[in-house]
Amino acid sequence: MNFSYWFKNWSFTYKIGYAIVRLGNKTFYKNFEVSGFENIPANAGVLFAINHQNAFMDPVVLSSQLNQNAYYLARADIFKKKFANKILRSIYMLPIYRQRDGVNTIEKNEATFNECFDILNDKGCILIFPEGNHNNQKKLRGLKKGIARIGLGAAKKYNYKNPYFIVPVGLDYSNHTKMGADLLINIGEPINLNDYYSNFQNDSGVAINKVMSNLRNKMEKLMVNIQSESYVTYTQVISLFKQEINKNSSLKDRLIAQQRLVLKIESIENNQPELFNNITSESSEIFNYLAL
Numbered sequence: 001m002n003f004s005y006w007f008k009n010w011s012f013t014y015k016i017g018y019a020i021v022r023l024g025n026k027t028f029y030k031n032f033e034v035s036g037f038e039n040i041p042a043n044a045g046v047l048f049a050i051n052h053q054n055a056f057m058d059p060v061v062l063s064s065q066l067n068q069n070a071y072y073l074a075r076a077d078i079f080k081k082k083f084a085n086k087i088l089r090s091i092y093m094l095p096i097y098r099q100r101d102g103v104n105t106i107e108k109n110e111a112t113f114n115e116c117f118d119i120l121n122d123k124g125c126i127l128i129f130p131e132g133n134h135n136n137q138k139k140l141r142g143l144k145k146g147i148a149r150i151g152l153g154a155a156k157k158y159n160y161k162n163p164y165f166i167v168p169v170g171l172d173y174s175n176h177t178k179m180g181a182d183l184l185i186n187i188g189e190p191i192n193l194n195d196y197y198s199n200f201q202n203d204s205g206v207a208i209n210k211v212m213s214n215l216r217n218k219m220e221k222l223m224v225n226i227q228s229e230s231y232v233t234y235t236q237v238i239s240l241f242k243q244e245i246n247k248n249s250s251l252k253d254r255l256i257a258q259q260r261l262v263l264k265i266e267s268i269e270n271n272q273p274e275l276f277n278n279i280t281s282e283s284s285e286i287f288n289y290l291a292l
Helices: 012-028 056-065 082-090 104-120 146-157 192-204 204-220 232-239 251-271 273-291
Strands: 033-035 045-050 070-076 092-095 125-128 164-173 180-189
Touching: 012 056, 012 082, 033 251, 045 056, 045 104, 045 146, 056 070, 056 125, 056 164, 056 180, 070 104, 070 180, 092 104, 104 125, 104 146, 125 146, 146 164, 146 192, 164 192, 164 204, 164 251, 180 251, 192 204, 232 251, 232 273, 251 273
Parallel strands: 033 180, 045 125, 045 164, 070 092, 070 125
Antiparallel strands: 164 180
């Protein structure tokens, strides 16, 4: 086991948490796999855009695999007490204020964003969940634009001299709360924000929308993404094919098998509604029978 992180210039609190999570990854999960680590740019400011299923585990599982400390954005109300603020700051958490948090939220968020700009310029990394909150369903929800604003805002502050990147990440849990489950951290190809600098200078809104459209497209390819209102039918069919899916040797291959199955079900739902209704009815009957 590599203990080189103990010699890094991190806070002691962060080192302790890092060690606990790295050990936990090996003991809590039956299978734990990271794919695409080579896609993380070296010697550059990086924003990780991650889908959000598990409120606690999502931030720490990725950061425990990085060779540098990661910063996190968290809701401001948990920073209110002095002791909590001190601990949270020591593990590199930064507050984001909402309207419910009181006055001057815009000014306070500007201060946090400005701190993010400096972190990126110092070639640091920040973990962000652009969906804004967590949900246990395997689907990519609407994305907030803050991640693009931070990346392009850093470029503007430092006169567009340095490249910054958004790295999309898909987390795929076989069960997002159960011990002994599987977890795949699927890291996609980065978005080089340098490609959007000229657009941002001409029309910031258009540039931000283009970044977010690109980001969504990349994130959808890294996870199981069930957008249908008949979500339960999809999960039931996937469960029925679980043994066949698990024949694949790697978690990445299992993810690809699930994605292909979702595409097939989507095609049936869109083009053969009668067949889809039969599948819904029969899969529901099977699960009701097994629940007896």
